[in-house]
Amino acid sequence: MIYTLTLNPAIDHIILTDKKMELGVTNYYQDEYQVIGGKGINAGIILKNLEADVIATGILGDQNKDLFMNKFQEINLNNHFFLNHGTTRTNYKIKNLSSHQETELNGLGFETQIEVLNQLMLFLESNLKKDDIVLLTGSVARGIEKDIYQRMAKLINQKQAILICDASDELLLNVLKEKPFLIKPNLEEICSTLNLEFDSNFKLDQIKKMISQLQNLGAQNVLLSMGAKGSLYFDNQQNIYQVGIAKGKLINSVGAGDSMLAGFIYGLYKKLSIEKTLQYAAACGGATTFTEWLAPKESIELLVEEIKIKKI
Known part of the structure; x- marks a missing residue:
């Protein structure tokens, strides 16, 4: 079984406009829509689309849970979320269609109740089995300590399950103490975590040193x-693989990184070769960027053989 955890889910409220937004005056827009968000939820949906055995879990606000629950039911996503008093945060994303710029206003959402977090921990303790795959990903809601992923990782390791984490800064530094099987940072997150100055033109030797750290x-x-x-x-035997990208028209970048991680987990779950x-x-990751939300299986399968893998 695969478990994807989301401790700070969100409702993404997308606003579409072709005019520049000005502060202090009334602005008008053409269209709007809402989608459920959260890195673990996104990964869980991709894994469900790939027909893997997955349970999406975490914490939701009880006052606006229906948008999530209705979508889970619509797409038939196996889930087990715990309800916290308050509202799940809403993130407003204002997309300017003419300039292709995006402005974000991210909410804070509920203050986590310790008893709800304890219920989630008990759920994991009661259900995890050897060789299950557990994804800990994203930020955490208010009221949750920065060692939460480390605490969960200890439990995951005790159960002899496979720990995968996509986080940064203190969350990542803490969980590294439990030796996760895989982490998936980008260069900015690595620099932030290791307190290094970011450079968009890092050379391979510089990147290798950061990965080694x-x-x-x-x-x-x-x-x-x-x-x-x-x-x-970069694997634990000092091998490095260069992974190419799929070709297509960029429509949506939200959830691409989560989709990429889900694809890796799928390969691990199916015991595929590292290249596959x-x-x-x-x-x-590519299929999601070419669709309006998260990629269906058919779109993913069409791109698999297109991806070039090179050992360097």
């Missing part, structure tokens, strides 16, 4: 996401 801190394998430049995979696993990772 992460592995010395506890990461076993690292999948480095580099957007349009593809990705690099990395192809699925890139195909899932």
Whole structure:
């Protein structure tokens, strides 16, 4: 079984306009829509689309849970969320269609109740089995301490399950102490976590040194996401794989990184070769960018063989 955890889900309220937004005056827009969000939820949906055995879990606000629950039911996503008093946060994303710029206003949402978090921990303790895959991903809601992923990781390791984490800064530094099987940062997140100055033109030797730091801190394998430049995979045997990208028209970048991670987890779940696993990772990420929301299986499968993998 695969478990994807989301401790800070969101409702993304998308506003579409072709005019520049001005502060202090009334602005008008053409269209709007809402989608459920959260890195673990996104990954869970991709895994469900790929027909893997997955349960999406985490914490939701009880006052606006219906948007999530209705969508889970509509797409038949197996889920087990725990309800916290208050509202799940809403993030407003204002997309300017003419300038292709996006402005975000991100909400804070509920203050987490300790008893709800304890219920989630008990659920994991009662259900995790050896060789299950657990994804800990994203930020955490208010009231949750920054060692939460480390605490969950201890439990996951005790159960002999496979720990995968996509986080940054203190959350990542703490969980590295438990030696996660895989982490999936980008260069900015690595620099932020290691307190380094970011440079968009890092050379491979510089990147290798940063990855080595992460592995010395506890990461076993690292999948480095580099957007349009593809990705690099560093395993625990000092091998490096260069992963290409799929070709297509960019429609939506939201959830692409989560989809990529889901593709890797799918390959791990199906016990595919590392090359095929990395192809699925890139195909899932690419397919999501070419669709309005999260990629269906058919779109993903069309791209898998297109992805070039090179050992360097």
